[in-house]
Amino acid sequence: MKKNLYILLIIFLGSTAYSNAEVISGNVYDAVSGDVLSGATIRVEGTAYGAIADRNGKFTINLKNPKSNLTLIISMIGYETQKMQIDFNNDKIDVQIILKSQPLQTGEVVVSANKRVQAVQEVPISVSVIDKRQLDARGVSTLDRALEYVPGLEMNQDNVSIRGSSGFSFGIGSRAALLLDGNPLLSGDNGDMKFDALPMYNIDRIEIVKGAGSALYGSGALGGVVNLITEQPRDKADIRFRTYAGFYTKPRHEQWVFTDDLQHRSGLSGSFSQKLGKVGVLLSGGYYNDMGYRDYDNTYRTSMFGKINYDFTDRTNLSILLNGAFSDGSDWVYWNSLDSATRPPTDTDREVRINSDKFAVFGNLNHIFNSNFFVSARAGFYLTEYSNTLPTDDFEHRQSKAIALNSEIQANYSITSRSALTFGLNSTNTTVSSITYGDQRQDIYAAYIQNESKITQDFLMTLGVRADYEDFKTNESNGDLADGELVLSPKLGLAYNYSPILHFRASAGAGFRAPSVAERFSSVSFQGFEVLPNPQLKAEKSWSFEVGANYTVEFYDTPIYFDIAFFQNDLYDLIEPSFVSPTSATILFQNVTRAKIQGLEFATKSFIAGFLGLESSLTYMNPRNLANDEILNYRSEILWYNRLLIPYGDFELQADYRFKSRVKNIDPQLGILVRDADARVDMHVVDARLIYDMTNLTGQQLKLTMNISNVFDYYYTTMVGNLGITRMISLMLEAQF
Amino acid sequence: MNFKSYRIIDNLMRNDKYLPITIALLLTFCLLSCDGGLAPKPESEKSYLNGTLRFVNGIADWPHEDSILAVRVVAFKKFPDSTGIFADILSGNAYFTLASLPLFVDSSRFAFEITDSPTDLVYIAAIQQFDTLITSQRVIGLYNISDEKHKPSTIRIEPGKHYDITIDIDFKDLPPMPF
Structure with missing residues (x-):
């Protein structure tokens, strides 16, 4: 009843606001062709007001009591982001916006750094963006494949490591927060990212914030934040299909050939999207299967996604997300040996499978009270369940079901024209029912506040803090629990726009991660290893510091963009899976490590004479374990990622080259239990694709892409005892109606 | 040969000074990836x-x-x-x-x-x-x-x-x- 009253109150306030509305309207055009641009996003800087250009390139924004001077930020994939000053003297103003095409994105608009829309140059911390064009060109259907190309980020098999924050723990206890439209999506039991649970076909962009982000995002954002922003429903009916089929080439080493059959993979995705009046709907689904490049490594997966938007008024809207994924995979973790790197350990029971279900529902209610004050309320749950198919009385049977409930209310208030306050309350309540972890409950309650001030027109300062309290309850008699813990995570950020082409930034922020249920209560036997519970685990914490700058220089009419950042991450009480003694195969998650990671990240991109697109990023890190003054386990020191694109008429050739230096140190005991664990090399992988836009040929929006992953069939390990993906060739056809 | 084909060739001709850069980059990628990586013991x-x-x-x-x-x-x-x-x-x-x-x-x-x-x-x-x-x-x-x-x-x-x-x-x- 209270909830209904609240919604009614918001609708009433919204209607009142609308009655005082003033209007900005206009059209958006392509600078060269003069064509109208449908789908461009127009936002009023520093407010929640905005609109998306319709099929005719038209947009309308209704404002209440607008300031006399406004700035519009106009962004669209494939075009330079533009800012436009508006002098608001009348009730209505009409603007004509012309966007310049830009194959390489440099002026992105981001929402993840400060929980509000900003040009990337104005945020005081490094943010990378993967846009829809890149996602589509690579045809990625899982998150891990999308993140492989992000500067400073490495995939340590199931762990996402942002600037060295994570080692290798089968993904358990992610040190990067994962969000879907701002809603948390780490599993309730393992605290891991389920890479196959995300609607990659409907992702508009992925934002990666590098460095501790707990001052806004709380537990998990120890090393950074990965936020997936989904597409909005289209103005006109939009039906899309994508299908692909491909195969892995035979390994060139005869010992690694395990079958004469073609190891193939294929997938089909489809989506429908339309906005009708106040209701917008986006529905999609997909089926994917992959025989794998290794023996007994086949996976099957189905996914579905829905987004329903309802505009109560111009200022009040509700968005509901539904996301589900169901998968069936094999159950082994390390190779048999380097000599049989494509096979599981001898005598692995091939009848055993792992079934995994993921389902999430989130609601997001937004209301703009006026141009200075708006509120977002988010609530939802994320259900994850997995089990292997062994009998429940088998000592290697594993099963867990977790429900993570999240609720948050966030407000943004512009105190003055130079000061914006963001504050909110957040709770995460996790219930786990598991044979592997027992029956557990974890609750985290938090409050946060942040102020962004313009000290001068070009100098922005951000100051914020978040308080999280974690409480834990268990039905197991696993010894004494650590006491509930209150953690404060402050942040300070400075951004200085020296000129339109030179920007400086500096930031310091704290991060923390409460131990996951799996780390506290795992009780597993698997392939000769045994994991025991440790209820005494406490939160791991971090401090991130960064100083950076970006500069755009014109060289013979070719803009070249540079970004450089020096960073330092101090990590305290790091939780690592460690062997309890040198004489056993028993593993315990323990707070064992104090570490410091210092590094330099350099990135550049350009599009030379409209002919050759280049992107390159180099990250050098010195990840030290201060307990033994050695390089941290499972970390590379150098990451060098490159991208090249050559558009020719309806064709485009793209190539990616990724270098990752050899992981020097691993846990020495794991090195003995996993055969040939020292078989680790530098990674040199080239992926290439040729895209043919068939629209001119067929009169229909069709695109054909030939993808070759690992073109030169370079063999490397993704982590200990795991061969990385071998050469795979596929064809992908996309259609839009 | 249609108009589009002429355009592509024209683009190539006008941008031929960038072709060496492109080829050099592609060759660099190839060379770096060509040592083959891991191999089993004979x-x-x-x-x-x-x-x-x-x-x-x-x-x-x-x-x-x-x-x-x-x-x-x-x-x-x-x-x-x-x-x-x-x-x-x-x-x-x-x-x-x-x-x-x-x-x-x-x-x-x-x-x-x-x-x-x-x-x-x-x-x-x-x-x-x-x-x-x-x-x-x-x-x-x-x-x-x-x-x-x-x-x-x-x-x-x-x-x-x-x-x-x-x-x-x-x-x-x-x-x-x-x-």
């Missing part, structure tokens, strides 16, 4: 210890299923001491079969590669895991070619050679635990 250089576990009284003599969770074979390069099997395994002094061999059978086969030949294997044993703790192991059979039933025999492993042995297991007459 089969001719590898040594293997293969063998048969023979349960002398057949299936009927196996202990109750609650007390036998796995059977493995371990081959030690030095005689195991009181620190237990896993101390030697973890310090790299022993080879072992990671997964359990078949249970409740008359006989079973095993094989593992010896990666640091030439070497002597001085104590080769079949071991039984008797509860869920991986460290709960007991010896149930020894490789023995001498007249003394419970005396371990040594085998010399040479590079590129395959060896085949037999271990007899008598659940009614188990060898002494060396640790």
Whole structure:
């Protein structure tokens, strides 16, 4: 009843606001062709007001009591982001916006750094963006494949490591927060990212914030934040299909050939999207299967996604997300040996499978009270369940079901024209029912506040803090629990726009991660290893510091963009899976490590004479374990990622080259239990694709892409005892109606 | 040739000064990726210890299923001491079969590669895991070619050679635990 009253109150306030509305309207055009641009996003800087250009390139924004001077930020994939000053003297103003095409994105608009829309140059911390064009060109259907190309980020098999924050723990206890439209999506039991649970076909962009982000995002954002922003429903009916089929080439080493059959993979995705009046709907689904490049490594997966938007008024809207994924995979973790790197350990029971279900529902209610004050309320749950198919009385049977409930209310208030306050309350309540972890409950309650001030027109300062309290309850008699813990995570950020082409930034922020249920209560036997519970685990914490700058220089009419950042991450009480003694195969998650990671990240991109697109990023890190003054386990020191694109008429050739230096140190005991664990090399992988836009040929929006992953069939390990993906060739056809 | 084709060729001609850059970059990528990466050891250089576990009284003599969770074979390069099997395994002094061999059978086969030949294997044993703790192991059979039933025999492993042995297991007459 209270909830209904609240919604009614918001609708009433919204209607009142609308009655005082003033209007900005206009059209958006392509600078060269003069064509109208449908789908461009127009936002009023520093407010929640905005609109998306319709099929005719038209947009309308209704404002209440607008300031006399406004700035519009106009962004669209494939075009330079533009800012436009508006002098608001009348009730209505009409603007004509012309966007310049830009194959390489440099002026992105981001929402993840400060929980509000900003040009990337104005945020005081490094943010990378993967846009829809890149996602589509690579045809990625899982998150891990999308993140492989992000500067400073490495995939340590199931762990996402942002600037060295994570080692290798089968993904358990992610040190990067994962969000879907701002809603948390780490599993309730393992605290891991389920890479196959995300609607990659409907992702508009992925934002990666590098460095501790707990001052806004709380537990998990120890090393950074990965936020997936989904597409909005289209103005006109939009039906899309994508299908692909491909195969892995035979390994060139005869010992690694395990079958004469073609190891193939294929997938089909489809989506429908339309906005009708106040209701917008986006529905999609997909089926994917992959025989794998290794023996007994086949996976099957189905996914579905829905987004329903309802505009109560111009200022009040509700968005509901539904996301589900169901998968069936094999159950082994390390190779048999380097000599049989494509096979599981001898005598692995091939009848055993792992079934995994993921389902999430989130609601997001937004209301703009006026141009200075708006509120977002988010609530939802994320259900994850997995089990292997062994009998429940088998000592290697594993099963867990977790429900993570999240609720948050966030407000943004512009105190003055130079000061914006963001504050909110957040709770995460996790219930786990598991044979592997027992029956557990974890609750985290938090409050946060942040102020962004313009000290001068070009100098922005951000100051914020978040308080999280974690409480834990268990039905197991696993010894004494650590006491509930209150953690404060402050942040300070400075951004200085020296000129339109030179920007400086500096930031310091704290991060923390409460131990996951799996780390506290795992009780597993698997392939000769045994994991025991440790209820005494406490939160791991971090401090991130960064100083950076970006500069755009014109060289013979070719803009070249540079970004450089020096960073330092101090990590305290790091939780690592460690062997309890040198004489056993028993593993315990323990707070064992104090570490410091210092590094330099350099990135550049350009599009030379409209002919050759280049992107390159180099990250050098010195990840030290201060307990033994050695390089941290499972970390590379150098990451060098490159991208090249050559558009020719309806064709485009793209190539990616990724270098990752050899992981020097691993846990020495794991090195003995996993055969040939020292078989680790530098990674040199080239992926290439040729895209043919068939629209001119067929009169229909069709695109054909030939993808070759690992073109030169370079063999490397993704982590200990795991061969990385071998050469795979596929064809992908996309259609839009 | 249609208009579009002319445009593409025209683009190429006008941008020919960038072609060397493009080709150089592509070649760099190729060269960096062309060393091939990891490779298995040639089969001719590898040594293997293969063998048969023979349960002398057949299936009927196996202990109750609650007390036998796995059977493995371990081959030690030095005689195991009181620190237990896993101390030697973890310090790299022993080879072992990671997964359990078949249970409740008359006989079973095993094989593992010896990666640091030439070497002597001085104590080769079949071991039984008797509860869920991986460290709960007991010896149930020894490789023995001498007249003394419970005396371990040594085998010399040479590079590129395959060896085949037999271990007899008598659940009614188990060898002494060396640790």
